[in-house]
Every structure is written in C-alpha cells, then in structure tokens.
C-alpha cells in the first residue's frame with residue numbers, strides 16, 4: 001500500500017510559464033494579457049494557477065462569478081480581478097470593498113453597482129459588456145444611449161468595454177468578423193476609448209485575428225496548454241508554425257488491484273464485456289464521481305508502464321477497470337496516467353464527443369492538485 005493519494009493532479013508551473021510567454025511573444029509587448037481562471041482555473045486548481053502566475057507579467061485575472069473573485073482575493077491575489085460573466089446583488093458590497101472589477105450588462109446591473117458604490121463611497125471599476133452576437137450576457141448593440149450613459153456615469157470608473165466571440169474556434173468564421181466589426185463600430189460610436197480597455201479576444205481569436213487583440217486579450221484555454229479546437233490547432237500549425245503549447249495538467253492514479261479472470265467473466269456493471277479468454281484486469285480507484293467521464297467506458301485508455309491500457313467495461317462511480325493483459329508487469333500500486341503523456345485532454349474530449357474545456361473543468365475540484 002502507498003501513502004500517496006489514490007488519485008491526484010499535477011500542475012506544471014514551467015508549462016504554464018511557457019504558455020504565457022509564448023502567447024506574449026505572439027501578441028507582442030504592447031498587448032496585455034488577462035489569464036482567465038474561472039471554473040477553478042479550468043479545473044486545474046485556482047490556488048495552484050494563481051500561485052504559478054506569481055511573478056509573471058499579466059494585466060490581472062478574469063473569473064466568471066463574484067464568488068470566484070472573492071476566492072482569488074482570499075488566496076492572496078492582489079492584482080486586478082474582473083468578474084466577466086455575472087454577479088449577485090448581495091455580493092456587491094464585498095466585491096466593491098475588495099476592488100473587484102465588475103461586468104455591467106444591462107440597466108438594472110448598472111443601477112445596482114452605482115447604488116452599492118455610493119453606499120461605500122467608492123467608484124466601482126466596471127467593464128461594459130456588449131452582446132455582439134453570442135447572445136450571452138450583455139447590452140445589445142442597438143442600446144447605444146444606455147451604453148453611452150453607462151460610460152458617462154460619474155459614479156463609476158470605466159475600466160473596459162468588452163464582448164465575446166461565438167465562433168472564433170471554427171475553421172471559417174464570417175460571424176467572427178461580423179462580431180468584431182459590430183464591436184469596433186459600437187465602441188467608436190459610444191467613445192469607449194475614453195473608458196478603459198477594449199477587449200474581445202479569447203485564445204482562438206488571439207492567435208487567429210490580430211485585429212481583435214486591441215490592447216488587452218483574455219487568455220483561457222491556451223494558458224493551460226490546450227488548443228481551443230482542432231481547427232484552431234491546424235490553422236496555427238499552418239500559419240504560426242512556431243507556436244507550441246505545453247499541457248499544464250496531468251492526472252494520475254494508483255492501481256488498486258490486478259487480477260486474472262477466466263473466460264466468461266463479466267466486467268463491470270451490465271457485463272458489457274465478457275472475457276473471451278483469460279484476461280488480466282487492473283482496477284483503478286477513479287470513477288465518474290471524480291470527473292472521469294463515463295462516456296470513456298469501453299472507449300478510453302490510460303497509460304501504464306509507458307503503454308496504453310484500454311478501459312474495459314463501464315466506468316463506475318468510484319472505480320474503473322483496465323485491460324493489462326498485454327502489460328504483464330502491471331501490478332497493484334503502479335502509477336497510471338489518466339491525462340498526460342500521449343493521452344491528452346483533446347483526445348479524451350474527442351472520445352467523449354465533447355470539448356477539452358469540459359474534460360479538465362469537470363475533474364472533481366476536491367481532488368488534490370500538486371504544483372510541480
């Protein structure tokens with residue numbers, strides 16, 4: 001038996017540094033970068049990523065919600081923190097007192113921030129969100145007068161005007177060009193430059209649409225060394241050959257048991273696999289409750305002793321089984337790689353019919369993360 005955890009995540013500081021440095025090289029020194037650390041830093045562990053970012057040049061960080069912003073302060077992040085998606089009115093006093101920069105997306109969110117700021121005699125820093133075609137949160141571009149009045153509101157410090165692309169990860173994207181045009185036209189019309197930074201570019205747009213970078217970009221998935229999509233990766237390979245990202249996250253577990261089962265034995269719930277001949281089966285103490293996607297059942301694989309071992313049978317809540325028949329040395333306590341080496345988040349995402357963002361974000365947030 002080992003004293004190490006049954007399963008754990010390793011976060012590579014050097015890979016994270018490499019990715020930030022690489023993107024800074026692509027955008028040049030005049031463009032600032034906002035690492036996006038929402039959703040527990042895309043599942044990597046917000047405390048570990050914030051700690052890793054220490055000492056590296058960054059504009060500030062972006063989060064989705066108010067509670068995430070307060071968590072960033074609680075773990076000691078003193079730089080700029082922007083709530084990009086949504087906050088609750090009851091959170092405003094704490095957010096404002098903690099100098100959190102706040103998205104404002106309609107008249108009522110605007111009023112709530114103004115009211116709360118006045119109460120504490122603080123001019124809150126806000127970023128005006130424009131919905132240029134993603135249909136998430138934001139003012140519609142035809143609400144010009146409302147946007148103008150928000151920008152001129154003397155009770156606020158306007159830190160930025162921003163939007164978000166819907167299609168930047170795709171191969172051909174007329175819609176991205178249209179969103180960018182809508183954003184630029186509107187920002188010019190309302191005089192947004194008097195009010196802080198314009199920002200719209202996520203990883204895919206940072207790489208592909210230099211004209212969308214303005215002075216500030218929001219770097220999410222690329223920070224973690226993962227390509228936003230295969231299309232994005234292919235495009236970069238053809239056009240920016242020197243851009244190499246390094247995956248930051250690896251996921252490991254220790255084999256709990258190895259045994260040989262005889263022909264006819266059923267493996268896992270529903271006996272979706274029946275051994276045709278004697279099989280050596282390894283049991284891993286990881287299941288879908290850990291965020292190991294059940295869609296990997298009879299599809300995914302892990303790496304053990306530098307070789308691939310397929311997942312056999314259905315992934316259970318807390319356990320799953322792998323076929324180690326062809327890896328005779330495999331034994332209990334061996335370290336198994338669930339994500340890492342030649343098994344990356346993109347490969348897993350493809351097997352599951354999803355995107356790599358979901359693969360890392362759903363790794364149970366309570367599993368131990370170790371910064372290496």
Ligand SMILES: Cc1ncc(COP(=O)(O)O)c(C=O)c1O
Nearest residue numbers: 036084164202203218219220221
């Ligand atoms: C508002 C906003 N900005 C930036 C990002 C970062 O996007 P990406 O991870 O593709 O770089 C996200 C992520 O979805 C987002 O919601």
